[in-house]
Amino acid sequence: MSAGEATAQAIPRPRRLPPPLACIGLAIVAIGLIMALLGPFLARHGAGELISERPFPAASWALPFGGDHLGRDVLSRLLHAAPVTIGLALGATTVGFVIGLTVGFFTAEVRGRTDTMITWILDILVSFPPKLIALIAIAGLGSSLPILIATLGFVHAPRVARVARAVAMNISAMDFVEAARARGESVLAVMVREIWPSARRPMAVEFGLRVTFSILVLSSLSFLGLGVQPPMTDWGSMVRENMSGIFLGTPAALIPALAIGILTVGINLVIDWIGGSSGRRLTEELSR
Amino acid sequence: MASLVLGRLLLGAVTLLVASLLVFAGTQALPGDVTTAILGNEATPETRAALVERLGLDHPIHVQYFEWAGRFLRGDLGLSLVNDVPVSRLLDLRLKNTFILALATIIVVVPLSLFLGLLCAAYPNGRLDSSISVVSLFLISLPEFLVGIILVLLFAVYWSVLPATSISGFRSFEHLVRALVLPVLTLTFAILAHMVRMTRAAMLEVMRAPYIEMALLKGASRSRIVLRHALPNALGPIINVIALNLGYLISGVVVVEVIFAYPGLGKLLVEAIGNRDLPLLQAVALIMVAAYIVFTLLADIVARLSNPRLRFKQ
Amino acid sequence: MRPVLEIAGLVVRADDGKGSWIDTIRNVDLTVSAGEVVALIGESGAGKSTVALAALGYARPGTRLVEGRILFDGQDVRALDERGLRRLRGRDASYVAQSAQDALNPAIPIGAQIAEPLLIHGIASGTEAEARIASLIGLLDLPVGIVTRFPHQASGGQQQRIMLAMAMACAPRLLVLDEPTTALDVTTQIEVLKAIRTAIRGQGSAAIYVSHDLAVVAQIADRIVVMRHGAIVEQGPTAEIVERPKQPYTVTLIDAVRPRDRRLAREAPRGPAPLLALRGVNASYEQQGWFGPARGGNKVLRDIDLTVGKGEVLAVVGESGSGKSTLARVVAGLHPRLSGDIALAGTTLADRVRRRPLEQRRRIQIIFQSPDLSLNPEERVGEIIGRPRQLYFNEARTNRDAHTDRLLDMVGLPPSYERRFPAELSGGERQRVAIARAFAAEPDLILCDEILSSLDVVIAAQILELMRELKRKSSVAYLFISHDLVTVAQIADRIAVLYAGTVLELGATSAVFTPPHHPYTALLMAAVPQLRRGWLDDAFKLRGPTAQRRAAPTGCPFQPRCPLAIPGLCERELPPLREQTSGHAIRCHRSDAELRQAQTSPVQTSPN
Numbered sequence A: 001m002s003a004g005e006a007t008a009q010a011i012p013r014p015r016r017l018p019p020p021l022a023c024i025g026l027a028i029v030a031i032g033l034i035m036a037l038l039g040p041f042l043a044r045h046g047a048g049e050l051i052s053e054r055p056f057p058a059a060s061w062a063l064p065f066g067g068d069h070l071g072r073d074v075l076s077r078l079l080h081a082a083p084v085t086i087g088l089a090l091g092a093t094t095v096g097f098v099i100g101l102t103v104g105f106f107t108a109e110v111r112g113r114t115d116t117m118i119t120w121i122l123d124i125l126v127s128f129p130p131k132l133i134a135l136i137a138i139a140g141l142g143s144s145l146p147i148l149i150a151t152l153g154f155v156h157a158p159r160v161a162r163v164a165r166a167v168a169m170n171i172s173a174m175d176f177v178e179a180a181r182a183r184g185e186s187v188l189a190v191m192v193r194e195i196w197p198s199a200r201r202p203m204a205v206e207f208g209l210r211v212t213f214s215i216l217v218l219s220s221l222s223f224l225g226l227g228v229q230p231p232m233t234d235w236g237s238m239v240r241e242n243m244s245g246i247f248l249g250t251p252a253a254l255i256p257a258l259a260i261g262i263l264t265v266g267i268n269l270v271i272d273w274i275g276g277s278s279g280r281r282l283t284e285e286l287s288r
Numbered sequence B: 001m002a003s004l005v006l007g008r009l010l011l012g013a014v015t016l017l018v019a020s021l022l023v024f025a026g027t028q029a030l031p032g033d034v035t036t037a038i039l040g041n042e043a044t045p046e047t048r049a050a051l052v053e054r055l056g057l058d059h060p061i062h063v064q065y066f067e068w069a070g071r072f073l074r075g076d077l078g079l080s081l082v083n084d085v086p087v088s089r090l091l092d093l094r095l096k097n098t099f100i101l102a103l104a105t106i107i108v109v110v111p112l113s114l115f116l117g118l119l120c121a122a123y124p125n126g127r128l129d130s131s132i133s134v135v136s137l138f139l140i141s142l143p144e145f146l147v148g149i150i151l152v153l154l155f156a157v158y159w160s161v162l163p164a165t166s167i168s169g170f171r172s173f174e175h176l177v178r179a180l181v182l183p184v185l186t187l188t189f190a191i192l193a194h195m196v197r198m199t200r201a202a203m204l205e206v207m208r209a210p211y212i213e214m215a216l217l218k219g220a221s222r223s224r225i226v227l228r229h230a231l232p233n234a235l236g237p238i239i240n241v242i243a244l245n246l247g248y249l250i251s252g253v254v255v256v257e258v259i260f261a262y263p264g265l266g267k268l269l270v271e272a273i274g275n276r277d278l279p280l281l282q283a284v285a286l287i288m289v290a291a292y293i294v295f296t297l298l299a300d301i302v303a304r305l306s307n308p309r310l311r312f313k314q
Numbered sequence C: 001m002r003p004v005l006e007i008a009g010l011v012v013r014a015d016d017g018k019g020s021w022i023d024t025i026r027n028v029d030l031t032v033s034a035g036e037v038v039a040l041i042g043e044s045g046a047g048k049s050t051v052a053l054a055a056l057g058y059a060r061p062g063t064r065l066v067e068g069r070i071l072f073d074g075q076d077v078r079a080l081d082e083r084g085l086r087r088l089r090g091r092d093a094s095y096v097a098q099s100a101q102d103a104l105n106p107a108i109p110i111g112a113q114i115a116e117p118l119l120i121h122g123i124a125s126g127t128e129a130e131a132r133i134a135s136l137i138g139l140l141d142l143p144v145g146i147v148t149r150f151p152h153q154a155s156g157g158q159q160q161r162i163m164l165a166m167a168m169a170c171a172p173r174l175l176v177l178d179e180p181t182t183a184l185d186v187t188t189q190i191e192v193l194k195a196i197r198t199a200i201r202g203q204g205s206a207a208i209y210v211s212h213d214l215a216v217v218a219q220i221a222d223r224i225v226v227m228r229h230g231a232i233v234e235q236g237p238t239a240e241i242v243e244r245p246k247q248p249y250t251v252t253l254i255d256a257v258r259p260r261d262r263r264l265a266r267e268a269p270r271g272p273a274p275l276l277a278l279r280g281v282n283a284s285y286e287q288q289g290w291f292g293p294a295r296g297g298n299k300v301l302r303d304i305d306l307t308v309g310k311g312e313v314l315a316v317v318g319e320s321g322s323g324k325s326t327l328a329r330v331v332a333g334l335h336p337r338l339s340g341d342i343a344l345a346g347t348t349l350a351d352r353v354r355r356r357p358l359e360q361r362r363r364i365q366i367i368f369q370s371p372d373l374s375l376n377p378e379e380r381v382g383e384i385i386g387r388p389r390q391l392y393f394n395e396a397r398t399n400r401d402a403h404t405d406r407l408l409d410m411v412g413l414p415p416s417y418e419r420r421f422p423a424e425l426s427g428g429e430r431q432r433v434a435i436a437r438a439f440a441a442e443p444d445l446i447l448c449d450e451i452l453s454s455l456d457v458v459i460a461a462q463i464l465e466l467m468r469e470l471k472r473k474s475s476v477a478y479l480f481i482s483h484d485l486v487t488v489a490q491i492a493d494r495i496a497v498l499y500a501g502t503v504l505e506l507g508a509t510s511a512v513f514t515p516p517h518h519p520y521t522a523l524l525m526a527a528v529p530q531l532r533r534g535w536l537d538d539a540f541k542l543r544g545p546t547a548q549r550r551a552a553p554t555g556c557p558f559q560p561r562c563p564l565a566i567p568g569l570c571e572r573e574l575p576p577l578r579e580q581t582s583g584h585a586i587r588c589h590r591s592d593a594e595l596r597q598a599q600t601s602p603v604q605t606s607p608n
């Protein structure tokens, strides 16, 4: 058992073109980012501009996706709301991710009593149902952008920390990290030079999962009327506004819901591709 | 092994404690004037004083917590602020409805996902497996309201075969079943893909083990390999998968109940938040959080016990 | 008589992971007659297991049987459908895997696993099956109560015999044994080998025995087939292959087993102060309790006193669990010690490596067992080797590159390897990189932790040679950790024999190899496989009274396995490390005369 078999264990480096599903995913993510950055400039109408007198005007050349319950252009509103939905999700994820990653890596490297204690706290924090925690926090603190970001960050951080710790522990048990320690590298050098390069890909997967989760939770909150508050709009609140139209058979609520769905599917396709090459597949990790 | 179970139970107890603190802190010990939050700006000083009295807001904060927790443990959930009905009475029916919804979903989704997951694992990379993998990759983590909207559009609006809302109440069994179909289907979609994928992943992880190859070389049949050799070893992860997803049900019902106007706990929670009905909110939130915690805790213990290495020490 | 198995023109193709298929087995013919034991031997990757598994009509995932005929009892195995194959496997032909620990199902009781082939093939059930299991358990010398237990509750040697019982359950006509003793300690290997031989002889089964170890195979096989790169190099009766090999490759294999100049005929250079001195060192596994690490618990090292002189090679030999790797890690400052003192050139070393000054850290380097794990997969070879230069000498980029070339050249690798990632190297090459990295620090002492044991015999011999050569060129000292007494004899000036964390014998290499030996050393020596026929029986006789593996908590740790134990004394009192001639010491209550007498019995201790 060595030479021949051992080579196969080495971490593969993807060099070839991504598979078709991953390309679709990348395209979707790219479009999502463009919408987030440029959406409001691309919109033909203002977010609050009334295009029609009647509610739910039908789709036409002027209104590709039809109008909403107040007769506004759904497409324009979709573009105006994109930065809110995506920006908020990215912001909340980044907050939770940075905190979680730092704590996770730190506990993995210090070990001992500190590790035991932090792990214990993380275990407790993780055993709360995330969406309910968000609901309760918002019920209490009211809904504003900073609170949404903080709440979601709070939900993410312990989960990311657990994953980061596990990933870092796996890597730091390897002899090459041990070799670095034996050389006398500092804790920081061990993390940056030895652990991080191998942790990059699995943590990228984690980030993607967390963004998906953020989008879903934020949209759900807005859908329940507890997320982004008027006059600001995100895709979730667009669904909420137009729910009454569903029973009339108009797609005004379906469009933003689909936008959310397509975006999360796109992210998942990319994650699955990155994850597949890092041995950490979506299915093993996705926790809500 | 006993220490393992005890450790988990202890952790669960602490978690519940922290949860109650969190619910309390989130709803009552807020910065700012609670009475304004509840009654609005136009309230008279008298009503304010009455509310302060009723909620015990004049006591120090930790005393408030213990009073609140004590009452809660005694089963006294207080009066709803909106219509002065005891919270427990409001809960009664809603709890039952949510329970029915959750149970119906579990009955549908658990066997189905296990079956599909095992099937995928039995014929890995076969045509069925690949198609399930791709489809589930698309379905996974779609927002519930998207699925709900599509189902409503199809079944209630275009085909008009099922009611779009459950608002009419449950007059008969048939009524109940018809009202349940769409919510259950929505929840199933929300969970199924995820469960199948994770069951499959847990199984395939085990299927790579040398003892599976060994079983094959003993002449064991495919079903024997999957059910007798692989499944017992994948049981721990699979139980956790089930628990995770059923735990998800607890928050998933909130959105689904709102979409279908289903009179359950989730909808009650949203109503309570909307009305700033503090006692009701606290009760519902705590029940849901506690259910989630107890549920995942039990699953975790069962999953650990399914491992003979932990059951029998060396 | 018709052969049990006839393989002709076998070609197996494997997915190379990049989308194309390559032939891993090229045109192999193999015949096994009834009752015959055929050994397949060669390095890893030679395709031995692939051929052996093909006898069961099985190709591992990612491989395919593409051509050739496989006749089992005249029946074309490749033409069988899934049901036909199921009927063949486990009943007519059965398989024993390399690692029983992984190949036994952790969730099924042992008895049920042994009985399973009987049930699957409808051969016996109920009391009949129980009787069959009972007889197998008796035959293989397993405890009766084991049937209700789970695999993790059995020892490594027992697990391997359990798997053998499972394979024998249906009394198959052919047994395929895939490196069945490779994962075991030498002393355990003897028991299992003995059991295998008894089983095969008793049942009259034919067998294919896959191994990389010629000496082991020589004890069991009637015929040896030497394989390399997916093709057969040479085959013939065992005696002929061992004594009159025709192909040069076979000669290399035999040479790797049969060491040449075993004793380095040079005295250990002794300076006034030793380079490294350990005094009363104790260590235990850290056990994570609820309130910090639990203390004391199970000690891995007990009162270790050792020294390594400047430029000296001290080998520490022991089986798994002896604490030898912990010893290296304690010296490296990677594992905390409970008590005791470690000094480098007279200066006490801090417990943890991070508290040691840079200069001390530079002077001690470590090389790990598996080069697959000890090199950062995300760094190029140049960066890996350059790092110590940067860290310890603060060397600039350009200088570093020059050094890297020199270091690569020193370990026999071309300069172009600088740009490669570890994944692009072979196992042996990776270990060379690890060695270069250690030498880059220009250390005084290198801790070599089982650096050969993950390599193939031939490669291991080359690496050992490299280590000796590097040693000759510099004044570096090695602390050479190994489980293999024979290998160690080729490089060590002195040897310390470690058992359950206690040094049982310590002395110059030549002294350790001359009687009297400590009873454990004697056992280890006898357990090293030898090419000569009859070695297995001799070794089996020398093995202790029981196959008990646990060390005694008090008294002499070796007492439960010791054939010379003195009742009433050995289990109570730990004997002192008694110096006999200068520098040679044995920890035993028996006198030299008693030991010498016991060891001049029929059992030969020299591997030659």
Ligand code: SF4
Binding pocket: C519, C520, C556, C557, C558, C559, C560, C562, C563, C564, C565, C566, C570, C575, C587, C588, C589, C590
């Ligand atoms: S002290 Fe006793 S038990 Fe230990 S090796 Fe010597 S004779 Fe054997």
